[in-house]
Amino acid sequence: DVKVTQSSRYLVKRTGEKVFLECVQDMDHENMFWYRQDPGLGLRLIYFSYDVKMKEKGDIPEGYSVSREKKERFSLILESASTNQTSMYLCASSARTGNSNQPQHFGDGTRLSIL
Amino acid sequence: AQTVTQSQPEMSVQEAxxxxxxxxxxxxxxxxxxxxxxxxxxxxxxLVIRQEAYKQQNATENRFSVNFQKAAKSFSLKISDSQLGDTAMYFCAFxxxxxxxxxxxxxxxxxxxxx
Structure with a gap:
């Protein structure tokens, strides 16, 4: 089975801190994604990566950056945390077969609170 | 741009x-x-179930099936013999x-x- 592991289930940080959320997948997937999940808004894409060192902005990239130095690891960085970034963060990965992308596999999520 | 709409924020069903x-x-x-x-x-x-648009046959996975109406752009999920473990948030994705x-x-x- 594919395993997508997020480093923390719960995290509490203070306003202005630099926050790192880590995600590791063990299936050699090409694609990796970071979403935030808020009630009534569903999943909103922050950033995604289709290859090592490649990244593309999603729908809500402001205040975030990402890093993908190795294929299995995709990090989300909150440069200066703010209270409106309190949310559930989900990491996902998927394989690419030719020109076709396969279903996503998700991690357990990180519930981040910014005080 | 593509959009996905789920018009039922909450639902309940009796077991079975x-x-x-x-x-x-x-x-x-x-x-x-x-x-x-x-x-x-x-x-x-x-992942519960997946449908490819070029396939006319509706996908089925055990108690889960879809009603895919391409012309109407509708993709509903039917859960038969509902079980307590089906309690969850369900997301449709494109x-x-x-x-x-x-x-x-x-x-x-x-x-x-x-x-």
Missing amino acids: ETVTLSCTYDTSESNYYLFWYKQPPSRQMI LTTSGTYKYIFGTGTRLKVLA
């Missing part, structure tokens, strides 16, 4: 009964994938086959199965 969750989408693409994902309370999001990596998610339907 059948329930249908609705999803509509908007796209100008002719070929794409549609997915239903399930997120149990405090647990990982998992992915084109044009090579983009962006999945579009609906806002979700919270389903509660009652004993």
Whole structure:
């Protein structure tokens, strides 16, 4: 089975801190994604990566950056945390077969609170 | 731009009964994938079922089946013989086959199965 592991289930940080959320997948997937999940808004894409060192902005990239130095690891960085970034963060990965992308596999999520 | 709409924020069903969750989408693409994902309370999001738009036959996975109406751009999920373990948030998602990596998610339907 594919395993997508997020480093923390719960995290509490203070306003202005630099926050790192880590995600590791063990299936050699090409694609990796970071979403935030808020009630009534569903999943909103922050950033995604289709290859090592490649990244593309999603729908809500402001205040975030990402890093993908190795294929299995995709990090989300909150440069200066703010209270409106309190949310559930989900990491996902998927394989690419030719020109076709396969279903996503998700991690357990990180519930981040910014005080 | 593609959109996915889930018009039922919450639903409930008696154990052993059948329930249908609705999803509509908007796209100008002719070929794409549609997915239903399930997120149990405090647990990982998992894939329930997948439909490829060029296949006319509705996908089925055990108690889960879809009613895919391509002309109407509708993709509903039917759960038969509902079980307590089906209690979860259900998300409908869309992915084109044009090579983009962006999945579009609906806002979700919270389903509660009652004993």
